[in-house]
Amino acid sequence: MADSFQLEIVTPEKLVVKDSAEEVQIPATTGYIGVLPGHAPLITELGAGEISYRSGGQVHRFATAWGFAEVLPTRVTVLAETIERPEDIDVARAQQTLQEAQDALKSADSEAEVETQIAKVRRAQARIEVAEQKNV
Amino acid sequence: MASILDIRRRIRSVINTRQITRAMKMISAARLRRAQERALAARPYAQMLTNVLKSLVTRADTYDSETGEPLHPLLVRRPEQNVLLIVVTGDKGLAGAFNANILKAATRFLESKRGKKVQIVAVGRKGRDFLRRRFRAAESTSAGAGSDSQVTLVGEHVGVLNKIDYALASEISEQVIARYTHAEIDSVYLVYNEFKSVIAQRVVVEQLLPVEHIGAPEIVEASSEMELREKQRAIDAAKGTGVSLRPADTSAVDEAAAKFATAPVDYIYEQPPRQLFGSLLPKYVATQVFHALLESVAAEHAARMTAMESATVNAGDMIDSLTLSMNRVRQAKITREIIEIVSGAAAAQ
Numbered sequence: 001m002a003d004s005f006q007l008e009i010v011t012p013e014k015l016v017v018k019d020s021a022e023e024v025q026i027p028a029t030t031g032y033i034g035v036l037p038g039h040a041p042l043i044t045e046l047g048a049g050e051i052s053y054r055s056g057g058q059v060h061r062f063a064t065a066w067g068f069a070e071v072l073p074t075r076v077t078v079l080a081e082t083i084e085r086p087e088d089i090d091v092a093r094a095q096q097t098l099q100e101a102q103d104a105l106k107s108a109d110s111e112a113e114v115e116t117q118i119a120k121v122r123r124a125q126a127r128i129e130v131a132e133q134k135n136v
Numbered sequence: 137m138a139s140i141l142d143i144r145r146r147i148r149s150v151i152n153t154r155q156i157t158r159a160m161k162m163i164s165a166a167r168l169r170r171a172q173e174r175a176l177a178a179r180p181y182a183q184m185l186t187n188v189l190k191s192l193v194t195r196a197d198t199y200d201s202e203t204g205e206p207l208h209p210l211l212v213r214r215p216e217q218n219v220l221l222i223v224v225t226g227d228k229g230l231a232g233a234f235n236a237n238i239l240k241a242a243t244r245f246l247e248s249k250r251g252k253k254v255q256i257v258a259v260g261r262k263g264r265d266f267l268r269r270r271f272r273a274a275e276s277t278s279a280g281a282g283s284d285s286q287v288t289l290v291g292e293h294v295g296v297l298n299k300i301d302y303a304l305a306s307e308i309s310e311q312v313i314a315r316y317t318h319a320e321i322d323s324v325y326l327v328y329n330e331f332k333s334v335i336a337q338r339v340v341v342e343q344l345l346p347v348e349h350i351g352a353p354e355i356v357e358a359s360s361e362m363e364l365r366e367k368q369r370a371i372d373a374a375k376g377t378g379v380s381l382r383p384a385d386t387s388a389v390d391e392a393a394a395k396f397a398t399a400p401v402d403y404i405y406e407q408p409p410r411q412l413f414g415s416l417l418p419k420y421v422a423t424q425v426f427h428a429l430l431e432s433v434a435a436e437h438a439a440r441m442t443a444m445e446s447a448t449v450n451a452g453d454m455i456d457s458l459t460l461s462m463n464r465v466r467q468a469k470i471t472r473e474i475i476e477i478v479s480g481a482a483a484a485q
Contacts, residue, residue, distance in 0.1 A: 010184065012302040012426055014177035028406050041399065043188075044406035045415055068188065068416065070396055070403075077396055079184055081306070081419065 005037045006075045007053055009062070009083060016083050017053075017060070024053035024076055026069050027126070035071055042071040048122040050130045051078060061086055063130035065123045089131035098124035140469070143462040147455055154451035160230070161444035165377035168334075168437035174300075175331075175430040176384050182423040183393030186351040189416055191398050193350060195409040207410070210313065210417050213346050214322040219254045220290075220312055221245060222344070224328035224428055225263030226436040227297045232443035234329065234436055235262040241339040241359060242267075242327050246287060255321065257291035257308065259429065264292045297433055305426035309344075313418050316345050325356065328428045329435035332383040334374050334442075335367045337435050344424055347417065353424060370438070373445030379438075 007024055009017035024035045027049025033042075046067035053060055067080035101120035108114045206212050223242045225235045242263070246254055256271070258264040271287045291311065296304055312324050324345040331337045338361055343354035362370070374381055405412065 010181045012178055012181045012305075012423060013174070015180055030406055033406075040404055041401040042404040042406065043412070045412055066419075068185075068412075070188075072399055072401070077184070079181055079188075081302070 003037055004055075005035075005073070007055075007078075008076070009051065009078045009080055011080055011083050016062075016080075019053070019055050021053040021055045021076070024051070026051055026067075026076075026078060027064065028069075033071075035076055038073045039071050039076075041073070042069075044069055044071075046078070046080070048119070048126040050126060051080065051083075061130055061133070063089060063127045065126070084127065084130070086131050086133070089127050091128060091131045094124045094127040094131065098128065138461075138465065140462060140465050143458055143465065147458045147462065150451050150454050150458065154448055154455070157444045157447040157451060161373065161441050161448060162377065164437045164441035164444060165374075165379050168379055168434060168441055171430065171434035171437055172380075172384060175427075175434055176386065176389070178302075178423075178426060178430055179386055179389050180393050182427060183390055184396040185416065185420055185423055187394060187396050187398055189350045189413065189420055192409050192413045192416070208414055208417055209317045210345060210347050210421065214319065216249075216322045217252060218321045219249050219252050220257065220315070220321045220324045221254055222257045222259065222308065222312070222324070222326045222425070222428075223263045223267065224326065224432040225258070225260035225266075226432075227261040227295055228440075229262060230443060231436055231440040232446075234439035234443075235260075235266075237339050237359065238327060238329055239263060239266050241341060241357070245325065245327060245341050245357065254287045255290040256287065257293075257312070258289060259293045259308070260297055260432075261294045264289075264294050297429075297436070300429050300433055302422070302426055305429055306422045309418065309422040309425045312345065313421060321345075326425070326428050328432045329439075330358075331431040331435040331438065334370045334379055334381055334438050335362060336383060337362065337438065342424075342428070344421060347421070350420065366442075369446060370442045372449075373442040377441070379441070 004020045004022050007017060007019050007021040008015065022037070026033050026035065026044070027046050028044040029047040030044075032049070033044065046064060046069055048065050049063075051062045051064050051067075062080075063082075063084045063086070064080040065082045067078055069076065069078045098121060101117050101124060105114065105117040105121065108117055221242065223238065225238050229235065239262075242256075256267055258267050267289050271289055291308075293304065293308065312321070315321050316324060323343065326342045326344050328340065328342075329337060330340045339359040340355050341357040343356055348354045371381060
């Protein structure tokens, strides 16, 4: 069994990553999934969270808001609606969004409203997490 | 007759204009190249998404097996009462008939939807200005008269086209999806200038919602292809600018994208296919909008490039004819002076 697989991360605007990786973690809506080479074929939707992959011992990390992934034994393709590198994230803004969304959540009166605000909270949290781990 | 000085002044002014139009043409050519690259870069995502959806359609029962009713709100067809039209034009003029053609198509479309309520979302300043001038009045008179044809401008996105990003497309599509899901509108159309290459473009009206065929946008109406003369002008304009005349080669990208999520294996679905389909379909709509925006931007730059090339050529012609008449005037003046001297000398004898 090969010890690496092809990884592609694609956004609506461009191909962001085309690399060989030894391991990737993706934020499926049902929880994080770690993928090693030779993984069984899998299709999943991604929620807000962190995509990280290890390539040549180096770990690369990104924040995403929504995505979709196909896992094959030798290839992983991630469609991500947004991709942000930790250094590009404006933590202060994310904090502010988080605060606003949490406040809006308390006063939300419809189910749809609650859902959109929860999604906002998740996205903001994901961005903050990705950005802050980098500084550690 | 104008004096030599006047004509010389005019020549100088036309030369200056020609310099400006030439520079504008080169700028448009550079922007066009960039827009084409962006459109190409956006292709894998759109293609992959389309492919996943196509393969999901067969697995997820998108239609109720008993009643034949679609199970996703974006597939539902309703009698068309309220129509939403997204008009994509440019922010700036000086692009030949680019904006006029789109607005003409939009107006024709509105004619065809007479009797229904039409709401318009304008993208681009030129379209917004035109539609606002035209329909603000229509709205106030028809409200009182109880007219059965109502056209209102409900949204606008202005000054966004020179740094277009997916977030804009996503915002537009989320708005229309929300309203479609709430049955406020029964169909959504897009009118924009399609761009395959400098010599292959047309204005199309595309049906965005309800989604009819995934991967094959429903073109409701399309203008005819460019005339030979227009094509020739575009070819001349593209010369020496590094802009390719052929449509970009997408076969490699498409082939790679075609493999996405369609391997002949049994996938584990983390979520039920129907749920996946449900969350992917809105994204598909967003990529359609994004695609339209990207093509429109490319087409605008191409139109401006062609228009500026024509302007440069026309300025050259004008300089030639002005130079000719200046020389004539000078000649006439010299001749007159000689006659005066000769006749003066003759008189003195």
